[in-house]
Amino acid sequence: MMHPHTELRFINEQIGFGVFATRFIPKGTLTWALDDLDQILEPEVVEGLDEDRKKLVKKYSYRNQYGMFILCWDNGRFVNHSFHANCIGTAYEVEIAVRDIYPGEQLTDDYGSLNVDEPFECFPEEGTDRTRVMPGDLLHYADVWDAQALEAFRHYNEVEQPLAHLIREEFKDKVEIAATLGKLIDSIRVIYLERDSRSAAR
Template identity: 75%
Template sequence: MMHPHTELRYIDEKMGYGVFATRLIPKGTLTWALDDLDQILEPEVVYALDADRKKQVLKYSYRNQLGQFILCWDIGRYVNHSFHANCIGTAYEVEIAVRDIRPDEQLTDDYGSLNVDVPFDCLPEPGTDRKRVMPDDLLLYADIWDAQALDAFGRYEQVEQPLAHLVRPEFAGKIAHAAREGVLLDSIRAIHLDRRFMKAAT
């Protein structure tokens, strides 16, 4: 589920839609959490879909470390990519704001953390040499993303958390540990999809 202080807006013909803050979302706020309305689809189910539905699932879902496709039930599926993302994923099935997100600012993820199946080119962004999102970006940039998430968790208990009730019980203590002790017990590397052990897609 996306943070309640967000909404879907049309950007332009090239970008399509994006998710924007309707009020200030402070650094350290959970901006998204996996919940029981999100669809978790096995690969064989996705690959067996008719062409039109498969295209939509592949466009709007991401993959977890088990190779399952996660299709968000709400506007979370429309969060756009940025190499300077203001939301960072974690091993705890939540994303966190790594800086203050101002009203009318777009919420963004780094798609490199989403286990993409094939590389894709991105619009150029100043301040980075990255031009493509790659399937193994999660391994390359995990240390950077972990550091950003840990820094944000330092603010976790000082800001309002409307999504905290969606944190799974097995992760709540680990998030509290990061917030109070300044130690991230699990790297985002834990959600990397190792395709060497997967059956080929059909």
């Protein structure tokens, strides 16, 4: 589920839609949490869909470490990519704002953390040499993303957390440790999807 102080807006024909803040969302705020309404689809189910639905599922979902396709039921599926993302994923099925997000600002993720199946080209961005999102980005950039998330968790208890009730029971203590003790028990790299040589070649 997306943070309630966000809305969907059309950007342009090339990009399509994006998710924008309607109010100030301070650093350390959970901006998304996996929700019981999100669909978790087995790869076999996705492959068995007709081509139109399969294409949409693959476009708007991400994959977890078990290879499942996670299709958000709300505007979470419209969050766009940036190499300078203001929201960072964690191993705890939540994302956190790694800097202040102002009203009218777009919320963004680094799609490199979403276990993409195929490399894809991105719009150029200043301040980075990265031009493609790659299936192995989660391993290459995990330390950077972990450090950003941990720094953001320092502010977790100082700000409103309207999504805190959605933190899954098995992760609540780990989120609290990150927020109060400044220690990340699990790196985001644990959600990396290990592929066998056959699927990696596709």
